[in-house]
Amino acid sequence: MSNTVELLYSSIEKLVREIVAVNHAWKVASELFGENSSLSISSRDLKTALQVRLLRNYAPEQVYLVVDTEAEGEKLYSLKLREPIDNHLYAEHLPVRVAQEVLSADEIKKFTKL
Structure with missing residues (x-):
């Protein structure tokens, strides 16, 4: 597989x-430099872009959105993996408001486990 294809179709x-x-890098950058630092914002945005790619390539068969009922404050989706990867059951959180900005309503419906 060429490098370009690997970038587009990551496992x-x-x-x-x-x-x-x-x-993890985003959280560290936020602690060290503040939530509004360019490094923090860039890390957060990269995480969101990777999550969108994960959902568009692998949902709902291998990963799906589920509302995190235990989260306090802002409403969050968890990206729940159907099979653990490196002992991870989730591909982190995605705020619902961000999901609504970067995904269509049809995508959210498709990616959400009912």
Whole structure:
């Protein structure tokens, strides 16, 4: 597989690992430099883009959106994996308001487990 094709069609395992790593980097950047720093914003936006790619390539068969009923504050989706990857059951959280900005209503419906 060429590098270009690999970039466009990353495996679910690779995407989940990237999402987890970028989420961690975002949290560290936010703590060190503040939530509004360019590094924090860039990391957050990259995580969202990777999550959208994961959903569009692998939902609902291997990953799906579920509302996190235990989250406090802002309403969040969890990206629930049907099979654990590196002991992860989720590909982190995605705020509902962000999902509504980056995904169509049809995509949200398709990607949500009923």
